[in-house]
Amino acid sequence: MLVDSGATANIVDEDTWKTLKAKKIQCASYKQNTELYPYASDKPLTVIGGFSCDIKVGKQKTVAKFSVVKGSGVPLLGKTTATLLGALKVGVDVVNSISDQKAGSDEEGGGSVLSIMRNAKVFTKQVVKR
Structure with a gap:
């Protein structure tokens, strides 16, 4: 997972989402109607859903919401969540x-x-x- 200080959302690609589901991740999934734009682009990503789950870095733990986008790529941990977890200062x-x-x-x-x-x-x- 890549920490992205410019990201306003936590993002997981569709392939990673499928892997997490196969490993029976404990989460609450939901339909999502959100527009997310990659840096310097006016074309939105295709958001296919979302989920919330516990996430932990070291001893810091929080519940985070993730948007699932179509395709494959590197999952992103957005600024707010990364800061809460102490992964970004x-x-x-x-x-x-x-x-x-x-x-x-x-x-x-x-x-x-x-x-x-x-x-x-x-x-x-x-x-x-x-």
């Missing part, structure tokens, strides 16, 4: 926070997000005020 203290988490070990409770996403790359974006 936005602000001026992000660099120090990431450095602190890398310094901690799994046993010490440090780096809970990074310990789950060991191979994840950290991207930062510098905001320039004019």
Whole structure:
């Protein structure tokens, strides 16, 4: 799952949804009439339904809603859910926070997000005020 700080929704592709159903995911599924647009596009994705389920990162847990889109692709965890789970931090203290988490070990409770996403790359974006 990819954390997307620009996404306003959590998105799962149809192929992943089929895999989750085959593994008997515990969730509440529903029909959904939502328009979702990919970045820089005026053509909406084809939303075929939705579901809500418990989602957990480290010790953080929440109930999240997901939109299921037609086709296959990489599932996205949107900004709100990622922030609630501690998988996304936005602000001026992000660099120090990431450095602190890398310094901690799994046993010490440090780096809970990074310990789950060991191979994840950290991207930062510098905001320039004019």
